[in-house]
Amino acid sequence: MALEIRDVANSADDQDAWFRAVYTGFLTAEPPSAENLAERRARSDMSRARGAFDRDRCVATFRSFAQELTVPGGAVVAADAVSGVTVTATHRRRGLLSRMMGADLAAAKERGDVVATLAAAEYRIYGRYGFGPAAVLTDRRVDRPLAGLDPRWTLPEAEGTVAFVDGAEVRKEGPGVHDRFRRTRAGAVDLNSTFWERQTGELRWEPGGWKEPFYALFRDPAGVAQGIVVFDVQDVWKAGQPANVARIRKLYAATPGAERALWRFLLSVDWVTELRADEHDPDSLLPLLLPNARAAAITGESDLLWIRPLDVPGMLTARRYSATGALVLDIRDPLGLSDGRYLLDVSEAGASCAPTTRSADLTLDTGTLSSIYLGDASAARLADAGLLDAETTGAPDRADSLFRTGRRPWCPDTF
Numbered sequence: 001m002a003l004e005i006r007d008v009a010n011s012a013d014d015q016d017a018w019f020r021a022v023y024t025g026f027l028t029a030e031p032p033s034a035e036n037l038a039e040r041r042a043r044s045d046m047s048r049a050r051g052a053f054d055r056d057r058c059v060a061t062f063r064s065f066a067q068e069l070t071v072p073g074g075a076v077v078a079a080d081a082v083s084g085v086t087v088t089a090t091h092r093r094r095g096l097l098s099r100m101m102g103a104d105l106a107a108a109k110e111r112g113d114v115v116a117t118l119a120a121a122e123y124r125i126y127g128r129y130g131f132g133p134a135a136v137l138t139d140r141r142v143d144r145p146l147a148g149l150d151p152r153w154t155l156p157e158a159e160g161t162v163a164f165v166d167g168a169e170v171r172k173e174g175p176g177v178h179d180r181f182r183r184t185r186a187g188a189v190d191l192n193s194t195f196w197e198r199q200t201g202e203l204r205w206e207p208g209g210w211k212e213p214f215y216a217l218f219r220d221p222a223g224v225a226q227g228i229v230v231f232d233v234q235d236v237w238k239a240g241q242p243a244n245v246a247r248i249r250k251l252y253a254a255t256p257g258a259e260r261a262l263w264r265f266l267l268s269v270d271w272v273t274e275l276r277a278d279e280h281d282p283d284s285l286l287p288l289l290l291p292n293a294r295a296a297a298i299t300g301e302s303d304l305l306w307i308r309p310l311d312v313p314g315m316l317t318a319r320r321y322s323a324t325g326a327l328v329l330d331i332r333d334p335l336g337l338s339d340g341r342y343l344l345d346v347s348e349a350g351a352s353c354a355p356t357t358r359s360a361d362l363t364l365d366t367g368t369l370s371s372i373y374l375g376d377a378s379a380a381r382l383a384d385a386g387l388l389d390a391e392t393t394g395a396p397d398r399a400d401s402l403f404r405t406g407r408r409p410w411c412p413d414t415f
């Protein structure tokens with residue numbers, strides 16, 4: 001019997017089967033409870049969720065939803081966020097993902113979305129669909145005694161306050177802090193409506209149980225919440241000495257002052273000798289705040305946010321550039337959605353971008369454009385690696401002078 005791919009938006013039974021298939025696809029053996037399924041159905045945007053069904057069994061899942069992606073300069077673009085992609089191991093490599101992805105991207109293009117986004121589980125899945133890695137995450141570990149900080153430090157009142165708060169306060173202030181934060185940082189996205197409930201244990205969807213973390217809120221001198229950190233502490237003692245490990249789950253700062261204050265606060269907690277910030281900002285201020293920056297070692301780095309151009313002029317005119325100049329980009333698209341030669345012209349007044357018949361300066365595919373777009377990858381380095389063709393002398397360097405950004409892009413939120 002042929003496999004049927006269908007929308008699951010209008011059927012509770014199909015949605016339950018869909019969520020169960022997500023658990024199986026992500027290798028979670030314990031199935032979701034009936035209560036969990038009911039909550040997920042009620043609280044998730046399933047309007048663009050599709051499943052592949054083998055009789056009444058869901059064997060592949062795919063969902064997309066409307067998202068805002070912040071681009072360099074602080075504007076946001078309309079994104080088609082792809083999520084919940086699974087094919088059950090018994091039905092893999094039969095083209096199910098390709099069919100669902102092809103249909104979703106074509107619909108997103110038709111709708112006028114500027115890019116598609118996703119958090120890639122594995123590097124080799126999404127390049128074939130025109131996606132490219134656009135921002136990375138780093139793991140850092142701070143050896144606090146080595147950092148050389150003054151243990152007498154306390155936040156000067158003139159700079160603001162840090163206070164421990166409860167989950168209710170986090171649910172009240174968190175959305176505003178995150179919304180202000182994400183508009184300051186290229187690569188950041190808006191959050192779904194369940195995010196803070198899940199962070200604070202109001203909704204307990206994740207398998208494996210809930211452990212209440214600590215929450216600390218930074219308010220600026222005017223009393224406005226500008227930063228929030230969610231962290232837990234592992235109770236470790238060695239030879240009668242406290243050697244606790246603080247693990248950052250989330251840290252959002254809408255201002256540099258908030259970021260400095262929250263790191264300094266975390267580094268001042270007695271008993272804590274090690275701080276771990278996994279899957280965190282690749283351009284965090286953290287090492288710069290330490291007398292000994294080497295005490296904040298990078299222990300890992302990985303790509304997570306991948307993006308895919310759908311509307312090249314919309315995408316290139318939305319961001320701000322670091323210089324003025326013109327560049328002709330010949331874009332190759334493996335799915336044929338955004339092919340073409342475009343003139344990007346950046347002047348003091350802003351950027352314009354339109355199809356052109358002029359000869360190209362750079363030839364690149366949509367995935368490579370994605371890597372350059374938010375400012376993380378260097379066109380010169382990609383050209384040296386053979387991933388981008390320079391058609392005119394110095395074109396990669398000119399691209400770098402345009403696309404370069406201040407702080408590196410960062411997407412702290414998996415979706």
Ligand SMILES: CC(=O)SCCNC(=O)CCNC(=O)[C@H](O)C(C)(C)COP(=O)(O)OP(=O)(O)OC[C@H]1O[C@@H](n2cnc3c(N)ncnc32)[C@H](O)[C@@H]1OP(=O)(O)O
Nearest residue numbers: 083084085086087092093094095096097098118119121124
């Ligand atoms: C945004 C997110 O949700 S990220 C989460 C992605 N999901 C997972 O990682 C869960 C575990 N993996 C899976 O469920 C599946 O392997 C999927 C969804 C990644 C791919 O499903 P498949 O049924 O294999 O997809 P499909 O048959 O359409 O494959 C399309 C092509 O991609 C290739 N491909 C698929 N997955 C991988 C992979 N992990 N590594 C390398 N190549 C892959 C296939 O070989 C195929 O290539 P071909 O066209 O040259 O033959």
